[in-house]
Structure formats: C-alpha cells, structure tokens
Amino acid sequence: MQEVADVARPADAVISAWFRARRQIGDADRGQIIELLYTLLRHHARLGWWLERIGRKDIPRHRLIAWLALSGQSPDQLRSLFNGDRSSPSALTEPERAMLAKLQGGSVDHPDMPDAVRLECPDWALEPLQRRFGPTFAAEMAGMLTPAPLDLRVNPIKSTRDDMLAALRDLGLKPAPTTMAPLGIRMPERLSLANLPMLKSGAVEIQDEGSQLVAMLVDARPGDRVVDFCAGAGGKTLAIAAQMANKGHVVACDINEGRLERAAERFRRAGLHNIQTRLLSSETDKWVKRHKLGFDRVLVDAPCSGTGTWRRNPDARWRPEDEQGVGHLVALQAKILASAARLVKPGGRLVYATCSLLSEENEEQVTIFLASHPDFKLVPLGEAAPGLPSAQPYYLSLTPAQHDTDGFFAAVMVRQSSPLSPKGEVKPAIS
Template sequence: MTPGARTQAAIELLDEIVAAAASGGAAADTLIARYFATRRYAGSKDRRAVRELVYAAIRQAGPMPVSGRAAMLAVADRDPAVAATFDGAGHGPAPIAPDEPRAEGGVAPGWLVEALTASGLDAARQAALVDRAPLDLRVNSLATTREAVLEQWPEGAATPLAPLGIRLPNGTAVESSDLYRAGLVEVQDEGSQLVGAALNAKPGKWLVDLCAGAGGKTLQLAAAMANQGALLACDIDRARLQKLPPRAERAGASIIESRLLNPGHEAEMLADWAGKADGVLIDAPCSGTGTWRRNPEARWRLTPERLQRLRAMQEQVMAIGAGLVKPGGRMVYIVCSLLDAEGTNQVVAFLARHPGWVAEPIEPAIGTGHGPGRRLDPATHGTDGFFVACLRAPC
C-alpha cells in the first residue's frame, strides 16, 4: 500500500469506528481485524501503519468526530508527512479543501472532563488516560515463578508494583508463545493484579468472584488460594463466562466453579452461598474511564444516561454481594473507573444503606488513598485506572 492508500484506509476505518461508537457497535480492534480480513493484499507493515494512524486519530480527538476524514485531518495538521498523503493520487484521500472540519482535540467530551476534574484529576492526569498502555502479564504461581519466566523471556522486566507482574515490549506475541500456551502466564494489567489481590485470598477460603467476566481475576484468586478451598465465578454474560473453563484448564486452576446467572434472579440462584462466603470480589460493570489507554474510543460511547444505568447496576451487585458474605467476612469493590460517581460515592452510599458494615484499610496499601478506598491512575502509578475499597461485614 502507498502512504496515501494507508491514510485512506485509516479514514475508512475511522468512519466505521465513529458509527459503531454512536450505535453501540463493535469495538475498534474488532473492526480493524474485520477490515483487514477482507483485504489480504495488505501486508503486516501496512496493517501496522494503518492501525497506528487510526489510534493516533482516536487518541487525539476528545469529543466524537463528525467523520473519519475530520479525525485524520486533525492528525495531518500536526504531522506534515500525513498531510502530504492528501494529494488525491492513486488510492489516497482527496486534497484538503479550505475550511474542512477537523476533529476537536482534548481528553474527552466536555461533560466527562468536568466529571473527571470534580473527581480530583488534574489536566496532566487526565491526559495520561489516553496514552498508550504497556503490555503486562501475571505469572501463574500455581505453575512457576516470576524469576523462571524472566529467564525464558529476557526482554521482559518485573513490574514495579505487582509481585507477580512482568512487563513486555508492546507488540510481543504473547498468546502464540510456549509460556502462554503452557498456562504459565496470563495477560493482566499491573493495576488489575493489585486490586485483584485486595481480597487477600488464602488457601482453604470460600470466595466468590461475582462479576467474573472471562475470569482474569478468578484465575488470580485460584492461584493465591493454591487450589485449596472453594471459588465460585459468576456472571450474566454467557459469552464471556464461557471463556473461563478453558483458561482455567490451561492454568491448572481446579477449584473454580462457573455459574451463569439470570439478570434479576441472581440472589435466588446464589441462595446456596448466602451468608457463607469468606470473601466476595466485585469487579463491577463500569464506564471504563481507567482503561481508555486500551480502548480510547470508549470515551465516545459513554453518555450521562449510560453512566446512570451503570451506577444502578453497581448498586445492585453490591447488594447481592453483601448477601453472600458471612458475618465478619469481606467484600472488595472494584471499578476500572476514576469517576467518583462509580467509586467512592458508591461505597459511601452502600455503607449508609448497610449499618454495621465498615470500610477497612487495604493491606498492603496500594495506590493513593481516596475517600473510603484507594485509587490507581496511569500518570501516578503507571497502571490502568482503578478505584478499590475493602468492606467488612458486621459480626
């Protein structure tokens, strides 16, 4: 592909990504994969170059752009090499006309910037939310040690905060590696590892991962429990939960029971665990503002109305989780969001509704203290953004 053809391909992809963001369609990564699946003529260098153009445009645009061309013109304004490809030659984009619309720059739509600022994030920490994320792994302690993995993966380095984390160069083909196939490592951001460890899982405990998804934190809990005890992984999303059993088998995590829940009937489907769990982990559905480095177009999908629906879901899952915890047991609430509406405010409201419950310190301490919990953010800690709080049930 010529440089112009690469720019035109990026514009076409950006049009699809903008439309999907507006309609709740597929994520950018999925759309890019589909695009090149039907264009076999594009080599690996072409695919990589187009992908870089697409994500440069997404990260640069705060509010959702009116079109893919508007997004790419904003990139061209800063990059003369990209601007030169707008010459109309071959398969390249048409020349730039006077006064064509450009995507508006910034971190996010205005209402979200206001919400982040009100949540205590200054401009520098907001800007870091759309930087490129590192590639982190968690070593499976059921099967090996971090030192042993680093001996076989010398290009990696120990993460600075998580004791089982390894950071690799971006672009490393992890899932095709022998170490991954053998279940020795899992892809997991360092921040996710830190908040997942806040439940302080021990062998022999009865634990519930209430919003398990595909099971990243479930596998982390199973390893910390040394495959001793009971571990229930639940979710209402069949497609995501179905990914857990093969992952557990690969990792040698034998104590996990998966349970698909019907929305609105979670409590009755978990009646056999009511008041019995030593600990419940709630990695609640949220806006994902802390993961924009990985999914920057998610900024365009979030609306005040969707945020309100997510907050209602968070309140519901906390109530369900509280019903599973035994007297004196613990519940850890996590959101990969930096909005106080989903983090500290939710915990404060939960404590007001549940007399006798208390927030207690997370040991060892992680991140920065924030209200009744702790917070991690990309600029300060080099991780994805998270809020986490540990809540103790009355005895």
C-alpha cells in the same frame, strides 16, 4: 477501517473482524495499521474540531488526511501515500488538496480549542471528572492520551516471575518486573501476542498491573470459599484461584453465558481446577439467596462507565455503553453490591471495585452501602494490603497519570456480624 473511525462499535472487536477477513496481512503491517488507528482514536475530538474549523465534512478519510498533515507530513509525502495503487488509498481530490493547504503548518493542539476538546473529554464526563480531580484534572486527562502498556501476570501454578522474565529475554524481548504487583511483567515493546508460547500454555495471562492489585485485595487463602460476582472474561478469577494454590473453591458468576464459556477455557489452560462457573439470571438470582453467608471472600468488580480504561480503549469515551447514563449504572451497582453482600459470612471480606474514575461510582457508592449495611466495616488499605499505593487511607485509587496503570478503584469491607432474622436470631449459612 471506516468502521473503527466512527466509534460506533468497540474498536478491538472491529479490528479483529477486519483482520480475519484479510489474513494475508503480515504481523508487521498489522502492527502499523493498529498503531495508526489507535492514534486517530486518541485524537478524535481534536481532529473533529479541526475539520469543523476548516469547513470539511467529518468522515474517516478526512480525519486520516488531517492527522497526517497536522503531524508533519508534507504535501509531497501525502500525495505519495494517496497514490491510488492497489494497496494504497485513492489519489487526493482537488478539494482534499485545498484542505491540506489550510492545515499545513498547524499542529494537532490549537490555543483556540476548549479544554474538553484538547483533553479529549466527552461533555458528559467533564464536570464529574473536574470535581473528582480538581486542580490536577488536566494532568490526569493528559495521562490518558498516551498508549497503554502491555502487562502480563505470571501464573504461579505453572511458573515463577524470574523464570518468565528469563524466558521472555530468551525470545529477544525486554521485559521488566512491575513495580507494585509481585507477579506482574511489563512489556515495553509492541509484539505479536500470538507468538508468545507462555501465553498459549497458560504460564502467563494478559492483565493490567492495576487489575492485578485489585485481585490481591481479595486476599484469598488456600481452602477458602470465594465468589467473583461479576467475573466477565475471568482475569481476576484466574488471579484469585492462583492465590489459593488450586485449593478451596472459587465461583465465577456472570449474566453473560458467552463470557463465562470463554473464561472457562482460560481456566483450563491455566491448569486451575478449583473454579466453578455460575450463570446468573440477574444480580438477584435465587442462587444468591440459597448461598447467603456461605463465602469467605466476595469480589464485586461492578459494571461501570469504564472511564479508567480510556487510555487503553480510547474509542470508549465516545461510545456510551448505556444510553441511560451514569445514573443508571450507579443504581445498578448499588443493587449488585447489596445482593452480593449477602454471600459474605461473618468475618468474611467484601471487595467492591470498578475501572471508573468517577466518585459517584466509587467512594460515594461505598458510603451509601455502609450506611444501609451497618454489619459491614471499611478496612483501612494499609491493613487490607500493606504496601499498596494510595493517597486515600481506605481506598485503592489508581490512575494512568499517577501510577501508569489503568484507572481502578477498590474498597475492602468486612462483615462484623450476621444479619438478624425478624425474631432476632442469627441466620445460618446455606451451602
């Protein structure tokens, strides 16, 4: 799996393609392979530091050998694993045995490691995250070095959480209700999702508990007109449409046609018929102007640095999504938010969300938007969604360390009045 180890492409896509070419591998072996790969990715910086320290070339095979040695495998165990059999790696070379001798007795963490290496934090994110978390920075980063849980969301159109908990237990599993999301189920054990009949039927969807809470903030009601402006794979769209009991109208927008097509299949499987997909050419597509002031709820789940997903996607921190950096993303987010805001009718709700932990993509972005859009007002979180956890009165701010979810940010705003035309007249909504 050299393709995964070099973090050049998303690990999940590489793994999926690798297994498609090796269909003979059983579920149990697949699970072990995936677990090992993600373990290596969660130790990417530290293994690289060790290889540099002992003067060995940083290649995937050396990373694997280093991890096994530093995690307690003896030389005899390693020689047994690397035996050259048809299903095993080739035998250890003399230089590799010398490498083992230098690593034996060590541990993955070392007191000489810089904090950024020990905490697996890329250089570009170090200062922003230290500024964001202050004295809790180390604890927050440590919280992203553990495996992410598997959360499901029950589709209330097809079932109830109690029924799904019972059905999962009947399969010999040990599900537990999530503590914050009312339709969430957490699966403590690893399992093959392909074998879950309720996933195939659309009775449940895979969705992190934090993502479920963001969808809840939209507070869509039956009969509402709603836009999910950056719908992507449609996870939050599904949750929103289900909130509406299949009544009203939801528009799932995105600039990627393939994502929308895959999302549409999920909508059909879930039995949701109140969703329309809309392919946009850009964040300022003419469709937005034609439908300004026409919607009760608008969700902007903006493209972002993805720092909140590092626990789930450990390779992402080492694979910049955009070579132009966070500054480019911040500018894009501002354009998307300003454009999508035009869709919100007077009294309507605008929800801005990211899966980022960076203040410049979150609180600072909202502050700048409100300064240039005085007709919008920030809604206190306790008023927008009573009972949701947050240390900040106006923002939902979730982290793996504090809430055992992916990292999410969300702010709820309401339009107080309509934008005025040059003559001072209220501009009407155009359907």
